[in-house]
Amino acid sequence: MGKETGDRNSAIHLTWVVIKLRDEYVEKKNTEAEEILQELARRLLRQLGSTTVTWEKLNEKEANIMQQVVYEVDNIPPFIRRIVESYLTQEKSRIVYREAWAQTTPEGTETMNRTT
Numbered sequence: 001m002g003k004e005t006g007d008r009n010s011a012i013h014l015t016w017v018v019i020k021l022r023d024e025y026v027e028k029k030n031t032e033a034e035e036i037l038q039e040l041a042r043r044l045l046r047q048l049g050s051t052t053v054t055w056e057k058l059n060e061k062e063a064n065i066m067q068q069v070v071y072e073v074d075n076i077p078p079f080i081r082r083i084v085e086s087y088l089t090q091e092k093s094r095i096v097y098r099e100a101w102a103q104t105t106p107e108g109t110e111t112m113n114r115t116t
Contacts (some may be wrong), residue, residue, distance in 0.1 A: 008053050009062060015044040016065045019072050045073065063088045 022037035047053070058066070070076060070084050 008048070009057070009059075011044055011053070012062050012065050012069075015041060015048065015069060019069065023054050045069075058088070070078060 018041045022034055022041060025033040025037060043115050067085060067088050070081055070088075
């Protein structure tokens with residue numbers, strides 16, 4: 001895994017944790033913590049939007065989290081949400097296909113044995 005992919009993975013997971021923590025503080029009506037976490041989430045989303053972040057080879061967990069993040073972010077036009085949803089769904093399908101191929105074909109089994 002390249003540095004960019006590792007950074008992306010960490011940023012995606014941290015964004016999800018921050019959003020969930022923010023939601024907890026919203027329920028507890030702790031506006032100070034909510035505002036801090038909201039700002040941190042904004043920074044993480046900006047980082048994910050950087051041109052240095054590559055979106056190739058998204059793993060299934062990353063795709064699932066990003067689908068949820070898209071719904072958490074305000075002011076995203078519905079058509080953009082649908083585009084992202086479509087992309088992430090296709091990406092998850094490719095992941096499942098690659099895993100099934102690797103487990104059911106001699107070539108895939110050889111590849112898996114070499115990498116493990």
